Amino acid sequence: AQTVTQSQPEMSVQEAETVTLSCTYDTSESDYYLFWYKQPPSRQMILVIRQEAYKQQNATENRFSVNFQKAAKSFSLKISDSQLGDAAMYFCALQGGSEKLVFGKGTKLTVNP
């Protein structure tokens, strides 16, 4: 069975500061993908960033970057220069051996002005 664990139910950050959201996962697949999705309040889920397990280089999308530690099965998301619009639920997700995404329980991020 594949599992995704997000150990931080809630996090807060000051506007313009940096925050890191944690995620660990477990899978027996050798080929898999990891994702971070953002779900703003009452709005639809959107993809933030994606990482292929076979790539050693950490993915980056503008202010969002990941720290992918394959041996430790860790996949954290760093948000730099946090903005008020970054406030949302953030879900870590795993896809491997199947088309389905397996999600963690999410981390609620609050951005303080």
Added chain:
Amino acid sequence: DTGVSQDPRHKITKRGQNVTFRCDPISEHNRLYWYRQTLGQGPEFLTYFQNEAQLEKSRLLSDRFSAERPKGSFSTLEIQRTEQGDSAMYLCASSSPAGGYEQYFGPGTRLTVT
């Protein structure tokens, strides 16, 4: 590209009634997925289609749940004899080979069973 759409956005029904939800994927996306999200949890996979073929179903999808995608475009999810435990947000997503099969989500249908 208008995005994934779902209808209705909200549905309130009484226990024991049948409900049907519709999902329209992004145009030309050949894969369509259904997930269920309860309060405080991440989405859980229910089923997915490639074109009109239903290729995978979760054990969460009991006999009361049925999904179809008859022409490989829109999909419907029907829940028969609803129970209070069915109250959740039902999310639809779609993907295509051109997009690396990244899943794009719709706004969801929130079901409340009273």
